[in-house]
Amino acid sequence: MSSAQMPIILLRDGTENRQGKGQVINNINACVSVSDYVRTTLGPRGMDKLVVDRKDKTTISNDGATIMNMLDIVYPAAKIMTDIAKNQDNDVGDGTTSVVILAAEFLKQAKQFVEDGVSPQLVISAYYHASEEAIRKLDELATKIPEHGLRDMLIKCAATTLSSKLVAQDRQYFAELVVDAVNNVDDDLPVSMIGVKKISGGSVTESHLVKGVAFKKAFSYAGFEMQPKHYKDVSIALLNIELELKAEKDNGELRVNNVSDFEEIVNAEWNILYNKLEKIHASGVKIVLSKLPIGDVATQWFADRDMFCAGRIPEADLKRTQMSCGGQILTTVSKIESTALGKCDEFYEKQLGNERFNYFIGGAKAQSCTIILRGGAEQFIAESERALHDAIMVVRRAKKNDTVLAGGGAIEMELSHHIREKAKNITTKEQFFWKAYGKAFEIIPQQLCINAGIDAVDILNQLRNRHLKGEKHAGVDIFRECVRDNLEGCIWEPAAVKRNAINAATEAACVVLSVDQTITNQPKKNEMPGLPSKH
Template sequence: MSQMIRPPIVLLKEGTDTSQGLPQLISNINACCAIVDTVRTTLGPRGMDKLVYQSERQVTISNDGATVMKLLDIVHPAARTLVDIAKSQDSEVGDGTTSVVIMAGEFLKAAKPFLEEGIHPQIIIRAFRQACDLAKQKIKELSIEIKPDNMREFLEKCAQTSMNSKLIASHKQFFSKMVVDAVQLLDDNIDLDMIGIKKESGGGLGDSQFIAGAAFKRTFFYAGFEQQPKHIKNPKVLCLNIELELKAEKDNAEIRISDPSKYQSLVNAEWKLFFDKLEAIHASGANVILSRLAIGDLATQFFADKKMFCAGRVPEDDVRRVCRATGAAIQTTVSNIIPEVIGTCDVFEEKQVGSNRYNLFTGCSKTQTATIILRGGGEQFIDEAERSLHDLHMMSEELVNMDLFKYLRDNSSSQLMVKTLLINAFAKALEVIPRQIADNAGFDSTDILNQLRQKHAQGQKWFGVDITNEGICDAYEGSIWEPAVVKLNSVVAATEATCLILSVDETVQNNQSDKPQAGPQIDPRTRQALGRSGAVSQMRGR
């Protein structure tokens, strides 16, 4: 009796494409390496910039890893993991976004030969996680506790280190002092939203201003605005979330009256309610009125007659900063305005900056906010300077990696043979940071790495790449400092991304459910200029 042949069981709908096993793992690694090659040359003080063309009116020039990764619409599902870790690094610590992507790519490249030799991915994952734990332990040992007395110097040096690879590196001393001044004004919560960055074209970077208080660009104004005072000492600041404007009736509004004379009483009642609001504001004693909503021409003229200043449609973040600086509280009604909700400062003034006028609140006794007005020659230049300052608020850049390599290599000798090889591979991958910094500066990276290995083998743990003199230097003596949290976050994020990608051995894609990608297509010539973005990982500007 012949055995019954059972028909195959179909679990996935027709048109579904599956890819699994070692080829899928290798494909994912190759895709990630293609992404890494796109941002690799942006690392370090001599890193190159990337021009990402999105449309004729929207072109971004940047060497910030997170910015470049965000602007590239990466189609390959595994490679999107690198975008996620760059965003995570940017949101957590602000700096090291390029480093974390490059390290993740190097870890994957180190794992590739072992996969091809038949080593199970889970063995590699366990070894890499163990190596990551050792690296974290070593970073904590290398870190130095800074005494409060030296905190100011430490913050400035960290800011300058972070700025070495930025567009504003030529003004690093100027901006590092400015950024540290801003951060030290904040309270213990260190809410970076309380540091406002305004961009004003014209002038040079050296014309940028730091304001220990709040400032915002003059808002839309009505007739009567120029009659209002533009300089007030010890102002009383009232912040509102109220619309002070008479509006026409809405569409389809209907009022039925039996006597036409009653219409005038309705108009009079509306005007009385409006003027009662204005009189209540005036009676509160406030002479600087800010509102998140519109302040119309009638209210503007009223405040001008009373020698009061007003500004409507002030952005929400600016209102919050003014409240934090002056001690005011946002009001949603004008009834019962008590003195405790009115803020104050030494001086309110309207000042010309470039081609625009700014409203400044300075000399605030409760100052827990600051504003930086960035100047520069072009819009793209100022945009990149703003991104650089965001990184500076969080701090940092290079080092530590060579001593991590030595430490991991020394500790791998006590492990099993396969695990020893894997931890050594992880350790060697950490060398990618000094190697890439040297390559981007046009140095002989092989010679630089040999010198670094020799110094670290002799116990001189602070040596790193010397960009200025084309060699190596004691980074501690050279004040190339960074917070340990930057390197900790980089190593952990890169390791977790590597382990995630190595744990995926099958991709299921249902072509019938695919939807067309939204957004403009990037020009083919621009695609070619962006580097390797073809077969393995397609990239489009958003």
């Protein structure tokens, strides 16, 4: 009797295991489907998406990274698309939609080879080599920004970014606002030093830049209205100290035998507070800001001495005030050195919409600024803030790298043409993969035309013809609905944005192609997902 072989069970019952060529194709299809969610948001005439989350909060946006973050994607391989959109947003701020569309198109072009039985590793190898050639060509096409025209160049880069946003009609106004904000802050400082305050009401063109710090009037106690609301050339104390009477019965227990002992305890509590206030006043400061509460006793005490105070200031605003006015955030007032105090050229309080705002205009070395953003609907202001964030990141990146490229699909068409020409010199079957990689770049100008309602076939034929003749900067002008030299037309993008997009899209495509098996572990019965099992 022959002994039958017993099956070897490796994975727990219920584990999903999908593998082979079919799995690679499924992953490609999933990634292409994800890109369809953001495809129509590309370009100056891209549409917006209205996303409603689980708490019924509505977000209207055409920012690729924002939309990708809000999509609750469950398909494992497709989550890579969200990661590259985040990476693009964190690194350069713009081009988040482009990178997702480009990665999906690289995969779409590779799909035909996988279906024909070609090993994905051959496609991956060819894609990496082709991307290196594309980056080399991109660097060759990049135009350096001249020092004397730096501000104008940066404004044009910001305007190109804002042309596809909700504030596109006022892009010139906001481009100048963004460039002034970035120039006001040191290049090495974090982007958080440019604060954005959103205030409902008023026209969007009432938005303005404060070369210092502005924040909403903090919670204040009685006596606040008696304080002066305007100073010039004064010292500021930034504190992380509570200036409030504490009920000691909550912190400990005391047994007293007579009234005088009780009176002594109460007086000691008051004396501790008054000593702190006296030391702050003796230092010569006129403005006192604290991260912790400043009580009604302290508020009135300061008001009697013509001093301004505000407690419960958010940490981010306090940090920006420090960067704008100098000084240190103090944790004790036992000995206040003059070097630890900030200097403010001007302080005033102003009504904006329904809120009152405190303005601190820093000195010549101010390293922080605030953009006051006005507008109608809350969703509009939120989307305007996202648009300004993209523009700020682009301008900062352009300042550091100081090279720009023609936008409007011009660089993509030139890279497509260049890669295909290079492919003709390859004698192996890798030539087909290079041609597919080059063809994928055409998706950007094609999608720009589709979103604008222009005949994409006609425009693409014109673009191919112009690039064949050696017109390297020929791209789509969406507003004129024609093909033109976009470098002359001032449709510019920083080279860093495109370089990062090509690298990220190629890597994402190669990662998806290299996955041929997906194993999904199912939780045991009576075991909640994500919780350790009980043994």
